[in-house]
Every structure is written in C-alpha cells, then in structure tokens.
Amino acid sequence: MPHRLVVVGASLAGLRAVEGARSAGYQGEISLVGEELWAPYDRTSLAKAYLTEQNAEMVTLISDRELRDDLGVDLHLGERAQGLDLAARDVVTDRTRIRYDALVIATGATPRQLPGTEGLRGVSTLRTLDDARDVRTAMDAGARVIIIGAGFIGSEVASAAHKRGLSVTLIEAMPTPLSRSVGPAVGEMLTDLHREAGTAVRLGVGVEQVLHANGQVTGVRLADGSVVEADLVVAGLGVTPATGWLGAAVDLHRDGGIVCDASLATSVPGIWAAGDVAHAPQALFDGELMRLEHWTNAAEQGSLAGRNAVSRQEPELLDSVPYFWSDWYGHRVQFVGTPGADEVLLVGPPGPGAIALYRRGNRVVGALTVDRQRVVMKLRRRIADAGDWDEAVTFARELDVLAVTR
Amino acid sequence: MKIAADVDTCQGLGMCEAMAPDFFEVGEDGYVDVLDAAPAEEHRKHVMAAVAACPVSALRLAG
Numbered sequence: 001m002p003h004r005l006v007v008v009g010a011s012l013a014g015l016r017a018v019e020g021a022r023s024a025g026y027q028g029e030i031s032l033v034g035e036e037l038w039a040p041y042d043r044t045s046l047a048k049a050y051l052t053e054q055n056a057e058m059v060t061l062i063s064d065r066e067l068r069d070d071l072g073v074d075l076h077l078g079e080r081a082q083g084l085d086l087a088a089r090d091v092v093t094d095r096t097r098i099r100y101d102a103l104v105i106a107t108g109a110t111p112r113q114l115p116g117t118e119g120l121r122g123v124s125t126l127r128t129l130d131d132a133r134d135v136r137t138a139m140d141a142g143a144r145v146i147i148i149g150a151g152f153i154g155s156e157v158a159s160a161a162h163k164r165g166l167s168v169t170l171i172e173a174m175p176t177p178l179s180r181s182v183g184p185a186v187g188e189m190l191t192d193l194h195r196e197a198g199t200a201v202r203l204g205v206g207v208e209q210v211l212h213a214n215g216q217v218t219g220v221r222l223a224d225g226s227v228v229e230a231d232l233v234v235a236g237l238g239v240t241p242a243t244g245w246l247g248a249a250v251d252l253h254r255d256g257g258i259v260c261d262a263s264l265a266t267s268v269p270g271i272w273a274a275g276d277v278a279h280a281p282q283a284l285f286d287g288e289l290m291r292l293e294h295w296t297n298a299a300e301q302g303s304l305a306g307r308n309a310v311s312r313q314e315p316e317l318l319d320s321v322p323y324f325w326s327d328w329y330g331h332r333v334q335f336v337g338t339p340g341a342d343e344v345l346l347v348g349p350p351g352p353g354a355i356a357l358y359r360r361g362n363r364v365v366g367a368l369t370v371d372r373q374r375v376v377m378k379l380r381r382r383i384a385d386a387g388d389w390d391e392a393v394t395f396a397r398e399l400d401v402l403a404v405t406r
Numbered sequence: 407m408k409i410a411a412d413v414d415t416c417q418g419l420g421m422c423e424a425m426a427p428d429f430f431e432v433g434e435d436g437y438v439d440v441l442d443a444a445p446a447e448e449h450r451k452h453v454m455a456a457v458a459a460c461p462v463s464a465l466r467l468a469g
Contacts, residue, residue, distance in 0.1 A: 044461070295461055296421065303458075325419055332418070332436075373436040377423040 001310050002101030002270075003028050006091050008081045009106030009242075010034025011043065012295065013275030013302035015061055017104040018071055020306025028310070031098050032067065033076040033091065035107075036128060039064045044295050046132040047153055048327055051139065051160035058129050081107065084249040086268065102270050102309040105246070105258060106302055109239035109276040109293060114148065117210050122217035123233045126153055135234060139164055143231035146170075146220055148207055150177035150191065152326045152333075154236025158199050159328045168199050169228050171220070175204040182335060183344045186356050186368055190333060193351065193370075197329040202228075239293060241277045253279045257291040263315035264305040272309045274301035280318055284384065285338050285365060294324040321384050332373060336380040337366030345393065348400040355379075355396050357389075364392035375399045407450060408468045409443045409457075415464035422465060425456035430465075438464065 005021055007014045010032050018030055034040075042059035049056045067073040076093065083092040090097040111125035122143070124134045135157070139145070145161040147154045150172035161168040178187035194201050206223040210233065219229040241257040251259045251267035258266055258273040260280045266273050275298035281287040300320050308315040326333045331352055341358035348355045355375060358366030364387050367379040378399065382392045409429065416437045422430035423438075429449070433439035445453050457465040 042461075296459075299459070299461075321424075323421075323424070334420075373418040373420060373432045374434065377420040377427070377432065380420075380424055381427065 001026055001028060001312060004031065004100055005029070005102045005104070005306075005309055006031045006033065006098050006100035007104045007106060007306070008033045008091055009104075009108055009275070009277075010036065010077060011040050011106070011108055011275075011298070012061065013106035013108070013298040013305075014104070015040040016299050016302030017106055017274060017306030017309070018067070018073055020303035021310045022071055023303075024307045024310055026310035028101075029074060030072060031074040031076060031100075033079055033081050033093060033098065035078070035080045036130075037078040038129060039067055039075075039077065041129060043127070046129065047126055047156035047160065050132050051136055051157065052163050058132075081245050083245060083247060084271075086249055089270075100270075103272065104302075104305045104309050105243075105250075105266070105271065105273040105277060106275045106298075106305070107242040107245070107277055108298075110242045111235065111239050112237040114207070114210060114233070114235045114237070117217070117233075117235075119215070120210070120212055120217055121215055122212075122231055123210065123235070125235050125237075126157055127239070135232065138232040139166060141231070142166065144168075144229060146228055146230040146233045147236055148172075148220070148233060149236035149238070150194075150201070150203070151236050151238065152178070152181065152324075154234070155190075155194065155328050156326060157234050157236065158194060159197070162197055162199050162329065169202065169230070170194055170199055171202045171205065171207065171222065171228070173204070173206040177203065181339060182356075182368055183339050183341070183358070185344055185346070189346075189350050189354060189356075190328075190370075193328050193331055196351070239276065241291070243277055253289070253291070255291065259289070262317040263308050264301060264318065265308070265315065270309075272305040274298070274305035278305075282322075282338075283317070283319065284321065284386065285340070285360075288338070288340070290322070290338070292322050294322060296320070296323045321380050323380065331371055333368070333370055334372070334376040335366065335368045336376060337364075337383040339366055341365055347393065347396040353400075355400060357392060357396055359389045362389050363387065364389050367396075372399075407445055407447060407453065409440050409445070409453065410466040410468065411438050411440050412464045412466075413437050415462050417462050417464075419461050421459040421461060422456040425459050426452040429453055430456055 343359040418436040
C-alpha cells in the first residue's frame with residue numbers, strides 16, 4: 001500500500017475517495033486539498049432547499065473535526081492546487097508542496113460565466129455556497145430574475161424563484177432545452193413544466209448584451225432586439241472540467257476532462273480521477289467514454305478511485321448505471337441510463353406521470369420519469385441487465401397503472 | 407443487523423432500491439419502504455451498499 005494518499009478536490013467525490021480508502025483498510029496518511037474554505041457539503045441542495053426555505057443552512061456532508069479525527073485526514077482547505085510535479089511526485093498548491101504516493105484527482109468542474117460580466121453585481125452562476133448565498137440574498141430582496149440556460153440547474157433556479165413568487169424569465173439559446181441530456185422530444189416535454197407553472201420561457205434566442213448601470217445588472221438584450229429587465233441574472237450555461245491546473249501532466253480529453261480506464265486510472269501510474277472531471281468507459285454501453293456530472297457518479301467514482309488508489313490487488317472496475325434527478329415546481333424528474341438512443345418512446349401521459357424509454361438496437365438503455373419514484377429503479381434494473389426493448393416497453397406499460405407519486 | 411430508515415429525511419431518490427431491491431423499495435407515498443428490517447448476515451454487503459448510497463443519509467444500520 002502507498003505511504004501517502006493525496007486527494008485533490010474536497011467535494012463529494014473527494015470525500016468518498018477518502019472514505020473509500022479507509023474502508024479498504026488503508027492506514028497510511030491522507031491529505032485532502034480543497035479550494036473552498038468549507039469541509040465537503042452537498043451541492044445538490046444549493047439550488048433546492050437552500051434557495052427556497054427560510055433560514056436553510058448548507059448541508060454539510062462531514063465536519064472538519066470528523067475528517068481529522070475519525071478519518072485521519074491532513075486537511076488543506078482554502079488551498080488551491082496549482083500543478084503536479086510528476087518527477088518529484090508532488091502536488092503543488094498556492095501554499096506548499098504535498099508529496100504523494102497515490103493521487104486521486106476530484107477537482108470537479110467550473111461553471112461557464114456570461115462573457116463580459118466580470119465584477120458586475122447581480123450576475124451569478126450556481127455552483128458553490130458563495131454563489132448560492134449571492135443568489136439567495138438577491139431573491140430575498142425580491143429580485144426580478146432572469147435565468148440564462150434552461151438546463152437542469154437553470155430549471156431548478158427558475159423553480160426556486162417561482163416558488164418565492166418572483167418574476168422569472170428563462171432564456172435558452174437552443175430551440176429545445178436539454179437535447180443533449182434527454183433528447184429533444186423529452187426536453188420539450190419538460191419545458192412545458194415551466195410553462196404550466198407560469199414561468200416565462202424564451203427559446204432559440206441568444207443573449208446579445210447584458211445591461212447594467214452603476215455596476216449592477218439591469219437586464220439583458222436578446223438577439224431579437226427585445227429587452228428583459230432584471231435585478232438578478234443567473235447563468236446556467238454548463239461547466240468545464242477543472243483541470244487547467246494539471247497542464248499536460250495527465251492525458252486530457254478534448255473537453256478538458258481526464259481520460260481514465262474502467263478502474264479510473266489516468267494515463268500516469270498512481271494517479272486516479274473521479275467525478276465531474278473523469279471520462280470513463282461505461283461497460284454497460286459498449287465501452288462508450290462518458291463524463292458525467294451527477295451526484296451519484298461523483299459518489300460512486302470517488303469511492304472506487306479511493307479504494308483502487310490504495311489497493312495492491314487487481315483494481316475494481318466501474319459497474320453502475322448513470323442516474324440523476326432534478327426537482328422542478330414540486331415535480332421529481334429522474335433519469336437512468338444514457339440518452340444516446342435510436343428511439344425514444346413515451347409511455348403514459350406527457351408531463352407529470354411520464355415514462356420515456358430509450359432504445360439502442362433491441363435493448364433498453366435509458367428511462368426518464370416525472371413523478372414516478374416507484375417506477376424508476378425498476379426500470380434501472382432492466383437497463384443494468386441490458387434488457388430486451390419489447391419486454392421493457394410491456395413492463396413500463398404495466399407500471400404505468402401504478403399511481404403517480406404526487 | 408437492523409435497518410433504521412428516517413422517513414422524514416428520505417427524499418425517495420431510490421438509490422437504496424437500486425443497491426438492494428430485496429430490502430428497500432420506494433413506496434406509494436414516494437418514500438422508502440423497508441421490506442425486511444432485519445436482514446440475515448449473508449446480505450450485509452448489499453444492505454451496507456444501500457445504506458452508504460443514500461444521498462441524504464436517511465438510512466442507518468445497527469449491529
């Protein structure tokens with residue numbers, strides 16, 4: 001076993017890497033480096049309860065004390081990794097150098113910013129606790145809200161603003177939101193959840209200019225010349241893997257993610273990657289290389305990378321079905337598997353109660369549900385077993401008679 | 407080995423059912439039903455995986 005494990009990235013994947021290493025019986029030193037000041041916390045709650053519930057605090061996953069005392073971690077919080085010295089086997093931070101024998105990279109991803117808005121008040125992304133505090137403060141003050149990008153984060157923020165009774169406009173440059181995540185037909189169906197709630201939705205129109213006065217945002221001008229006024233503009237434009245600090249130390253994918261094998265090993269022996277940064281082949285989907293930005297993926301990959309990093313045995317291989325959920329206007333959207341399909345079939349009603357199945361060849365490879373908590377994991381099992389398409393459709397039609405959850 | 411589920415914390419996300427469907431299921435109300443709260447020792451690995459997988463830490467295992 002290595003003498004010192006270093007984990008860079010102190011969010012969910014990094015925490016699970018630490019826990020995975022300890023659960024595998026590793027008793028050596030562990031250093032955990034995190035750019036933010038806080039011990040790992042739950043990012044998924046930031047766009048949900050944190051924005052909508054009075055006095056909601058951040059959901060901590062573990063305390064500094066538990067990390068130090070129970071998991072024996074040498075904590076480097078508020079410290080930014082700046083590079084890897086492969087020859088010396090050092091992680092170089094803005095404060096020190098940390099020697100590693102095994103390294104797990106779990107630095108996550110950075111949200112894309114709206115161009116030309118740096119330093120402007122009232123413009124934010126939603127990734128960190130600091131972002132969420134800014135957004136919440138503006139919402140508390142009754143801000144008129146614009147969300148740019150109708151993906152899952154943007155949609156959750158729109159839903160939170162709507163729940164507070166704020167004026168909210170959702171703007172998306174693509175004609176159909178979420179096409180890449182769930183396919184165009186299902187993306188259109190989900191967008192109706194916004195419309196039915198009364199959220200203004202503007203599709204297929206880009207932002208030409210962010211308007212401001214005295215350093216505070218006042219609205220946006222769209223490509224069609226129209227102006228929407230706002231006190232808060234939240235950008236949900238997707239993320240890029242936070243790997244700039246690595247230079248060319250490990251092999252990167254063209255999107256900046258880290259190329260891994262099925263055990264999450266990178267191109268450099270002794271270095272592993274997990275979570276939003278990692279491209280890994282999915283055995284279930286013919287070895288397709290996927291980089292996933294889901295809670296469950298970060299948890300599972302973090303744990304696996306941590307175990308493999310400290311193990312002397314044959315590494316364990318990834319074996320899971322991608323899964324994410326999102327809550328909009330009191331509706332639960334859930335997706336299992338992959339949207340990369342030859343056909344998408346809607347079983348049951350559109351909107352609340354929907355079950356959409358994704359076919360590749362004669363297999364079922366994905367399922368999306370709305371308010372179908374009882375159903376989705378039963379479909380997941382079919383997907384995990386590379387189940388026959390016709391059987392899955394029949395099964396879903398039988399499940400359709402089960403009550404809608406909400 | 408005894409399973410305890412905190413239904414006030416549960417969000418019905420179903421990871422427990424994915425990991426150990428013989429012991430957990432998302433029920434009609436959208437929250438977890440524990441199908442067998444005292445699993446035999448031979449099922450420990452799956453039940454522990456289910457408990458660990460809960461995104462909101464609503465499950466505990468005693469014994």
